Amino acid sequence: MPADVPGSRSERTEGAARPGGVASAPEGGPSQAVDSVLDALDPDRDxxxxxxxxxxxxxxxxxKPVLSSIDMQFGRGTITALIGPTGSGKSTFLRSLNRMNDKVVGFRHEGDATLDGRSIWDPGTDLLDLRRRVGMLFQRPNPFPMSIRDNVVAGVRAHRIAKGKQLDVVAEQRLRKVGLWDAVKDRLHDTPFRLSGGQQQLLCLARALAVGPDVLLLDEPTSSLDPISTEYIEAMLAELVPALTLIVVTHNLGQARRVSHRTMFFYDGQLVEQGPTEDLFERPTNLQTERYVMGRFG
Amino acid sequence: MATLEGAADQQSAAPGRHVELRRPPRLARMAGVLRAGETGAWKWGARVAVLLPFAALAFVVAVLAVKAYSAVEVNGTGFFTGAAWKIGSTYAATTRTDGVAHPVGSSYGAWPLIAGTLQTSAIAVIIALPISIGCAFALTERLPRWVSRPLGFAIELLAGVPSVVLGLWGVLTFGPALSKTLYPFIADHLPNVPVLSFFKGTVGHGEGLLTGSLVLTLMIVPIITATTADLFRQVPSLSKEGGEALGMTDFEVANRITLRWVRSGIIGATVLGLGRALGETMALVLTVGAIFQLAPNVYSPMSTIAAAIATQLDSSLTDGTGFAVASIAELALVLAVISVFVNLVARWIVHHTSRLGGPVGRGT
Structure with missing residues (x-):
């Protein structure tokens, strides 16, 4: 697994800026033709x-207001980091994007959030399909009390995407994708609770990927993991773009710098500053942001 | 010692005062000696405490076995297959079988009682289990706190109602009412297929197997509900959220995640209820009609082992040979064996279903 995440960052930024991931085509006529063909093939072009x-x-x-008037765009195929002190509202913001807050007693929202141009609170939006398209990874691994294989295909089953033998194929595919296959292929029907924390989190990632989401919300995905697992998962995230769009809440500023293209800084329910990650960390325009990214408060 | 040092620390913290550590007073020194003995006392206390239940169980079973020995010898396997329970003539001369004295014409067949015990308990558990899971689910996950708290309290109160009260209500009000309303409806509308045909036929007047089972249901629902609700509260919310975030419906989350977390625990809770149902006496004495027969249908009067022991002991004491009491003891022994067996089977099931489960509800 590549651990050279910091070094490859700018390259990935470029790739992500152009959906489809054709980052560095040489100049010239033929390559332009190739580009147009590739653009035509790009599933995201419309x-x-x-x-x-x-x-x-x-x-x-x-x-109690938790967040006020947040305007933000999440570019397709990018990684956005949400940083800010505890209680700043970044997790609440994240959990609203797949409407996980809806059932909290007293939850109200104003303004709007859209997925592919359509309001997520639109009466015509299917909540279950919204959550299929906007997946989530939590701050601690949360495998279900079923076999490893059943964990991976739990969502696939619920959405009736596949059945029978196909489920085994899906399970293997996704476990391979997260690099867990070799570790678990001989115990697919065992409990997931004997896996290490990092492996459990990868299993949850495989489970979230199995239903084919467009967006993945990650709520401090590595906060309960050891440094090696953290590094591995960060590298994994880098591989998920530009096919997916990732939004990551993190308390780990280094992580935000390493993995994200854009960073949003939340403070006290406000989106204080947002911009390309490098700018936000190197040249913050806001005093609070500067104090936070310099580690003066947290 | 720690307290002395702590006190000294506090005092020395006061400015300008110096306090010397003194030798602890005599009483404290004696307490120190006792403390040294605490570990041993604790260890042995725990060992004795853990042995007591075993000793009590062994003692009860041993006494029952001794009491029942002559009956076991004479009744033989007929005890489990026969249907007649007769003390025989206590006025005529006694006779002897295998050297055991008993009245002429005595005959002890407990099959209807054994079957009746299993029938009432099974029906009660089958009805109570879904109700209890539903109740527990509503209490912990669906209802707002201001509803679920008083409701949970009411369900627990139901567990505290003495069985004789429930039994009396069952035979005077509940049973007769059902025999005029629900029973004819069930009897008329169920298809005449195996198992269900047991629910057809004459409905009687409300004293019988089904009335007894329903009263039993009321008694065990609180037990299973309370245990299951506790289990549901322990299910990690992150696991349930994971299901929601994956786009599962509430039902799928409940069915595939929440229930799986607590599956083995629910089996344990069911066994608690089943144990209560198997041994319940007074409510059944009052509601099942107390006739020693294999119920021809679910509305018929019948009896159970526990009810039979309670109702038969008095007349059995008139048997001068003591054989009737020995047979009662044999009944009790059978009931004890059934209970232990049910527990063992349940433990086996729990062991084999908790393989994939997490820590919740394990080892119940």
Missing amino acids: RPANVIETHGLGLSFGS
Whole structure:
């Protein structure tokens, strides 16, 4: 597994900027033709460049406002990091994007969030399909109490994407994708709870990937893992773009710098500053941002 | 010692005061000696405590076995197959079989009682289990707190209602009411196929197998509900959220995740309820009609082992040879064996279903 995430960052940024991942085609006539053919093949060409947008999104629980008027665009195939001190509202923001907050008593929202141009709260939006398309990885591994193989295909089964023998194929494919196949191929029917924390989190990643999401929300995905597993998962995230769009909440500033293309800094329910990760860390325009990324408070 | 040092620390923290550590007073020194003995006392106390239940069980079974010995010898396998329970003539001369004295014409066949015990318990558990899981689920996951708290409290109160009260209500009100409403409906509408045909036929007046089973159901629902609700509360919310985030419906999350977490625990809870149902006496004495027969249908009067022991002991004491009491003891022994057997089977099931489960509900 490549551990050279920092070095390859700028290259990936470029690749991600052009959906389809054709990063460095040489100049000249034939290559332009190739480009146009590739563009025609690009499955995303008819879709908006921003997979998720929020327009004046405000959230509150009861009478307590948690976030106010967030405007943000998440470009297709990019990784966005959400940073900020505890209680700044970044997790709440993240969990709203697949409507995980809806059932919290007293939850209200104003403004809007769109997925491919369509409001996620639109009455015509199927909540279950929204969650299939906007997957989630949590701060601790949360395997289901079923076999490793059944864990991977749990969502596939629920959405009736595949059945019978196909499930085995899906399971193997996704486990290979996250690099877990060799470790678990002989115990697919065993409990997942004897896997290490890092392996369990990879299993959850395979499970989330199995239903074919467009976007993956990651809520401090490595906060409970050891450094080696963390490094591995970060490298894994780098491989998921540009096919997927990732939004990562993290308390680990180094992680935000290493993996993300853009960074959003939340403070006290406000989106204080957002921009390309390098700019935000090197040349923050806001004093709070500067204090935070310099580690003066947290 | 620690407390002395702690006190000294506190005092020395006060400015300008110096306190010397003194030798602890005599009482404290004696306490110190006792403390040294604590470990041993604790260890042995625990060993004795853990042995007590085993000793009690062994003692009870041994006494029952001794009491029942003559009956086991004479009744033989007929005890498990025969259907007649007769003390015989206590006025005529006694006779002897295999050297054991008993009244002329005595005959002890417990098959209807054994079957009745299993029938009432099985019906009660089969009805109570889905109700309890539903209740527990509603209490922990669906209802707002201000509803679920009083409701949970009410369900627990139901567990505290004395069985004789429930039995009396069952035979005076509940049974007669059902025999005029629900029973005819079930009897008329169920198809005449095996198993279900047991629910057809004359419905009687509300004293019988089904009435007894339903009263039993009311008694074990609180037990299974309370245990299951506790299990549901322990299911990690992150696991359930994982299911929701994957796009599962509430039902799928409940069915595929929440229930799987607690599956083995629910079996344990069911066994608790089953144990109660197998041994329940007074409610059944009052509601099942207390007739020693294999119920021809589910509405017929019948009896169970526990009910039979309670109702028969009095007349059995009139048997001067003591054989009737020995047979009652044999009944009790059979009931004890059934209970232990059911527990063992349940443990075996728990062991074999918890393989994939997490830590919740294990070892119940």
